[in-house]
Amino acid sequence: MTGTHTDESTVTLPAARGACPFAPPPAYGEARRRSPVSPMSLWDGTAVWLVTGHQQMRTVLLDKRFSADARVPGFPFLSPGRKQLLTKATPSFLRLDDPEHSRLRRMLTGDFIVKRAEAQRPQIQRIVDEVLDRMTGHGSPADLVRDFALQVPSRVICLLLGVPYADHQFFESQTSALVDLSTPPEEIKAAMAELTGYLTRLAERKRREPDDSLLGRLVARGELDEAECAAMGMVLLVAGHETTANMIALGTLALLRHPEQMARLRAEPSLMKGAVEELMRYLSVVHFGLPRAALEDVEIDGTLIRAGEGVLCMLSEANRDEALFQDPERLDITRDARRHLAFGFGVHQCIGQPLARAEMQIALETLLRRLPGLRLAVPYEELEYRTDKAVYGVRELPVTW
Amino acid sequence: MRVGVDRDRCCGAGQCVMSAPAVFDQSESDGLVLLRQGWAGSAVRGDVELAVALCPANAISVEDDAGKA
Ligand code: HEM
Ligand code: SF4
Numbered sequence: 001m002t003g004t005h006t007d008e009s010t011v012t013l014p015a016a017r018g019a020c021p022f023a024p025p026p027a028y029g030e031a032r033r034r035s036p037v038s039p040m041s042l043w044d045g046t047a048v049w050l051v052t053g054h055q056q057m058r059t060v061l062l063d064k065r066f067s068a069d070a071r072v073p074g075f076p077f078l079s080p081g082r083k084q085l086l087t088k089a090t091p092s093f094l095r096l097d098d099p100e101h102s103r104l105r106r107m108l109t110g111d112f113i114v115k116r117a118e119a120q121r122p123q124i125q126r127i128v129d130e131v132l133d134r135m136t137g138h139g140s141p142a143d144l145v146r147d148f149a150l151q152v153p154s155r156v157i158c159l160l161l162g163v164p165y166a167d168h169q170f171f172e173s174q175t176s177a178l179v180d181l182s183t184p185p186e187e188i189k190a191a192m193a194e195l196t197g198y199l200t201r202l203a204e205r206k207r208r209e210p211d212d213s214l215l216g217r218l219v220a221r222g223e224l225d226e227a228e229c230a231a232m233g234m235v236l237l238v239a240g241h242e243t244t245a246n247m248i249a250l251g252t253l254a255l256l257r258h259p260e261q262m263a264r265l266r267a268e269p270s271l272m273k274g275a276v277e278e279l280m281r282y283l284s285v286v287h288f289g290l291p292r293a294a295l296e297d298v299e300i301d302g303t304l305i306r307a308g309e310g311v312l313c314m315l316s317e318a319n320r321d322e323a324l325f326q327d328p329e330r331l332d333i334t335r336d337a338r339r340h341l342a343f344g345f346g347v348h349q350c351i352g353q354p355l356a357r358a359e360m361q362i363a364l365e366t367l368l369r370r371l372p373g374l375r376l377a378v379p380y381e382e383l384e385y386r387t388d389k390a391v392y393g394v395r396e397l398p399v400t401w
Numbered sequence: 402m403r404v405g406v407d408r409d410r411c412c413g414a415g416q417c418v419m420s421a422p423a424v425f426d427q428s429e430s431d432g433l434v435l436l437r438q439g440w441a442g443s444a445v446r447g448d449v450e451l452a453v454a455l456c457p458a459n460a461i462s463v464e465d466d467a468g469k470a
Contacts, residue, residue, distance in 0.1 A: 061457075062457075062458075062459060102412070105412060105413070106413070106431060106432070106433070108432075109412070109413030109427075109431060109432025109433060110413075110428070110429060110430055110431050110432040111432070112413065112415070112432060113413065113415060113418075113427040113428075113429065113432045114415040114418040114419055114427060115418075115427065115429070116429075338420075338451065338455065339454060339455065343414075344457070345457045346457055346458065347412045347457070347458055348412075349412065349414045349416075349457035349458075350414070351412075351413065351414070353414065353415070354415050354419075
């Protein structure tokens with residue numbers, strides 16, 4: 001294993017955020033301005049490389065000599081709980097390298113093509129409308145996180161997988177335990193077991209009673225054993241639920257704090273596609289850095305990364321690299337933000353991105369259109385943020401309309 | 402310019418279809434890239450260049466009309 005960096009400029013992760021809740025920790029930006037690949041240390045003192053430059057991050061994430069497999073020496077773990085979670089016996093394809101990664105990923109790519117996400121828009125619109133009907137039906141104020149943002153992706157993923165709606169509540173409580181960095185390892189293990197057991201039983205049921213859901217078709221291919229089917233379901237649930245939910249809630253807050261841009265978006269809904277890309281760039285909710293481990297010695301932009309050393313690709317910094325984005329600290333829904341790396345890069349780049357985009361665009365468009373008086377129900381200064389979670393966001397967002 | 406794709410590298414992320422829908426498509430069965438046309442005129446040149454920049458798997462290649470990359 002690697003030792004600790006002796007450089008006094010070492011950054012410890014996760015670094016504290018500054019005054020603006022939308023901006024990443026200032027220490028990461030300082031690291032980027034010093035060097036796009038810089039030394040840092042983890043909670044247990046392990047040395048890793050912090051990658052912050054846009055070009056350098058693309059290079060690392062494209063290079064097969066960097067492994068996404070958590071069982072590889074030097075793979076950086078963000079907490080004891082994550083170590084437990086990620087070194088379990090059957091990793092999902094998120095934590096496998098090619099060719100095994102691509103064998104599994106390609107069983108799903110047909111379900112996530114752009115055309116299919118476009119075709120699912122009417123169903124997503126219906127889900128968004130139903131969730132909003134229920135929220136407004138209960139009267140204001142409401143918590144936009146719990147009553148809207150978490151509901152929409154949960155229902156979309158359940159629809160996709162063919163999970164019965166009666167089990168949704170169970171899913172939300174278990175998946176939030178999984179992504180909470182303060183959950184003790186035993187509880188993470190218990191939540192994993194609950195969900196994996198449930199998905200295994202659901203897969204068995206779909207083997208007996210085939211349906212046209214993603215999980216139903218996956219089972220029907222007959223290429224996966226039960227554990228692999230459950231792992232597929234798990235990665236979709238965990239990867240697609242809180243990410244999209246936090247983008248919807250934090251995105252709404254960012255617009256509420258930029259009222260002139262929110263008004264513009266209301267008046268010109270055709271700006272929504274670009275606005276969602278800019279919100280992805282500006283908020284970069286996957287905020288602890290994508291972890292990789294070097295399988296061989298690799299030189300990145302003059303820095304030698306040795307075999308067995310870990311790297312963390314800090315997406316929020318690539319998305320604020322002045323080489324690509326002018327005045328990056330400013331939210332500007334009219335800028336061309338499409339080169340952001342908020343969905344990652346390389347062969348692991350988010351498989352769910354066409355669906356996530358459709359969900360975010362429809363959710364935000366519907367909120368702005370149907371709730372013209374949407375505003376915070378508490379002082380902005382009282383809001384609390386998910387600094388300790390793998391997916392950043394606002395904990396609660398009390399709103400009125 | 403001439404456009405080529407490498408389906409072995411493609412990871413089905415769909416960035417190409419979003420950037421240049423006139424040139425790229427995705428197969429409904431395996432989700433991987435398909436070419437609608439192997440040649441891109443000046444009207445879609447910028448779109449194809451964006452697709453090359455956004456493709457996360459380095460699966461798209463272009464060659465300009467003079468024959469060099
Ligand atoms: C705005 C919402 C979302 C964000 C910000 C997001 C972000 C990301 C990122 C950064 C990665 C790359 C991880 C890495 O390289 O280590 C990723 C991968 C992935 N995402 Fe998403 N995601 C979102 C929505 C979704 C949705 C809706 C789904 C599915 C329903 C999904 C499924 C996946 C899967 C399966 C992977 C692993 C792909 C692979 O390893 O090949 N994501 N996502
Ligand atoms: S952008 Fe690249 S990886 Fe994605 S579908 Fe197109 S060719 Fe394949």
